[in-house]
Amino acid sequence: MKCYGFGMKLSQGVEWMLHSVAVIAQAPAGTAVARRVLAENYDLPEAYLAKHLKALVRAGVLVATTGPTGGFRLARDPAGITALDIVEAIEGSAPPFTCQEIRQRGLAATPPELCRRPCGVAAVMDRAHQAWRSTLQEVTVADLVKLTPKPLRDQLVARLSSGR
Amino acid sequence: MKCYGFGMKLSQGVEWMLHSVAVIAQAPAGTAVARRVLAENYDLPEAYLAKHLKALVRAGVLVATTGPTGGFRLARDPAGITALDIVEAIEGSAPPFTCQEIRQRGLAATPPELCRRPCGVAAVMDRAHQAWRSTLQEVTVADLVKLTPKPLRDQLVARLSSGR
Ligand code: FES
Numbered sequence A, B: 001m002k003c004y005g006f007g008m009k010l011s012q013g014v015e016w017m018l019h020s021v022a023v024i025a026q027a028p029a030g031t032a033v034a035r036r037v038l039a040e041n042y043d044l045p046e047a048y049l050a051k052h053l054k055a056l057v058r059a060g061v062l063v064a065t066t067g068p069t070g071g072f073r074l075a076r077d078p079a080g081i082t083a084l085d086i087v088e089a090i091e092g093s094a095p096p097f098t099c100q101e102i103r104q105r106g107l108a109a110t111p112p113e114l115c116r117r118p119c120g121v122a123a124v125m126d127r128a129h130q131a132w133r134s135t136l137q138e139v140t141v142a143d144l145v146k147l148t149p150k151p152l153r154d155q156l157v158a159r160l161s162s163g164r
């Protein structure tokens, strides 16, 4: 699927889920956060949020629990989940640049024996993507929680403990 | 315009134009490369290529000349044009992540006085985008030319000199 002419765009789900996973990380130990609570937290459409929560479960970032106190909890320690894990769970891990090997076409066609490695253009586009990934990989959910102002964290923990 | 669910995608024009600008950089001094020559070089659809060439002229990367020997030449030294200039001419410079300030909505709403700076999530997404941009900014068209195998460059220069 191509998205010609709109430029690179990340879905709104990235913002929702980076914030929502940080919320889940603040739930009292052993408790899950209900989807309704996550939706109300930032006033997000619950049906659409469900899709993204599912993607995070599939990616092994969250675990879904069922029953009256069911919901979502982290699949592992917040210091072991990176922003990249969350972004790629939602957007997939395909790089935004795809080389169509145009160098092997037309009058300028490079002979196959000179095409064993990616060309210079493909290499720089890949380097840029890896730089983007590295930055997101250096930030964990534990870091994102710490970046939230303390009074807000206290409020949130109080609300999550009361189950509302 | 949003492109939900397809992930980040760069248009094929990025590959075309990074390669084509490197071709134009190899034209004999003072000569322009015709659009037809650029299209034939990598077997690219000429009408679609025209759209991207126009974007590069608008961005001040290329200059269009008219008349029987008209075509495109670099607007400045190849060492002064970066891969980023070309990519952003085609894709625009809007970052792929847009913060919708969800932190100010819902039950978890952050009071405005705590929202004077971007939140931690927006900050990390911005950092990743800047890392991507920096990588592309470090590579110039002169570098891309040098990354092309020498025999291919010689062939190209011979063909461009003959105007075919
Ligand atoms: S051939 Fe695809 S980027 Fe060079």
Ligand code: FES
Pocket (backbone or CB within 6 Å): A015, A019, B098, B099, B100, B101, B102, B103, B104, B119, B120, B121, B122
């Ligand atoms: S409020 Fe938009 S990314 Fe945090």
